Amino acid sequence: MSPTWITAFLDSTPAAFDDSVAYWSALTGYDLSPPRGDAGEFATLVPRDGDAFLRVQRLAEGPDRIHLDLHVPDARAAADAAVGLGATEVADLGYVVLRSPGGFTFCYVTHEAATRPRPATWPGGHSSLVDQVCLDIPATSYDRESLFWSELTGWEERGSTVSTDFHSLVRPAGQPIRLLLQRLHDPTGDVRAHLDWATSDRAAETERHVGLGATVRDTQSHWTVLEDPTGRVYCLTDRDPETGVLP
Template sequence: MSPFWITAFLDFAADGHDDGVRYWSAVTGYDVSPRRGDADEFATLVPRDGDAFLRVQRLDGGADRIHLDLHVPDPRAAADRAVGLGATEVADHGYIVLTSPGGFTFCFVSHAGTTRPLPSTWPGGHSSLIDQVCLDIPASSYDRESLFWSEVTGWEERGSTVSTDFHPLLRPAGHPVRLLLQRLHDPTGKVRAHIDWATNDRAAETERQVGLGATVLGTYSHWTVLADPQDRVYCLTDRDPDTGVLP
């Protein structure tokens, strides 16, 4: 049961939640929806066009993280299948919370999403868009984890021209979030994740985000590593904001 939509959740530790949400609203240019949930813990970053694919959550405990919502017609059936593929069910709140074989949190949900937002164009003319979640997978669990995500999404794993440690999953047209599987040199540990942007002018986009409070951690041939004001690490890449692939 392949997802028809994927949402990326920015989960914030309680003490940095408000500042974190303000930064990500500013850097994306997306408004923040009214809060919802039993403790007002959820909100949506609302794009100027298309359907939402970025949301935020205030955690009861633990550090900042990323999790994914996979949108499917039948969350219960999808969760049962995922458990058969090696996932562990954590909770059923109507939406179903699971962890992957490597310990990465994700949910099956049923709410709609059909239209991918357009990239944002900034003063000076360049454009950018958050369009990818990179799953950072320790080497010892890579084979099992990569097979799990290919099977649970139904998306084919491909090689990368940038690094043999990178393997994108081929998303269907119109999906807002691309998945990249990265094999870490760390031998063990839990699977974690970070956000990637696509931009057609990485230097200009770096300058824009630094002006909003980001810090540059490193610059490489096809990507730049940044941290937000709460030290959440993410990347800007040279991938085309419209297609998601390198020029």
């Protein structure tokens, strides 16, 4: 069942949660919604326009991570189909929590959303937007995991002009989140993920992030690897913030 919308969750330990939320709210320019959940563990980063696609969660245990919510009309039916493709169901809480064959956590939810927020324009004139989740997949599980996500979403898989270690899933028009599949050199381990930004000026955007507390870890020809003040790694890329593709 192809998702009608995808939300990315920044999941943080209790010790890192407040600092992580403050940083990502300042970085995106999005306000934070009132908390919700039994323990006030969930909140939404509310964009200036369009529908929300970034949320935060305070974890009870485990390390910081990214997980995805896939929005569908019928969460139960979608979860059953995902299990048929190789997923493992973890819990049915009204929304259904699952893990991919490679161990990546995702959920099926029924919340409706339809309007992709526009990129933000910053002082100096450049623009940027969080618009991609990169699934970091160990080499031994790459083929199976890539096929799983292509079948799960119904999105076509496409090779990259940058590296044979990257494949993307072609995002339907209006979707807020692209999915990039990265083959890691690590042979084993669970699939994990990080967020990617698209920006019209990577140097200016890097300076903006560093000014808010980020640390530059690496710079490549088409992307820069950053670490936020709590240790979460993410990337800035040269992709067009409107289209999501390289110029």
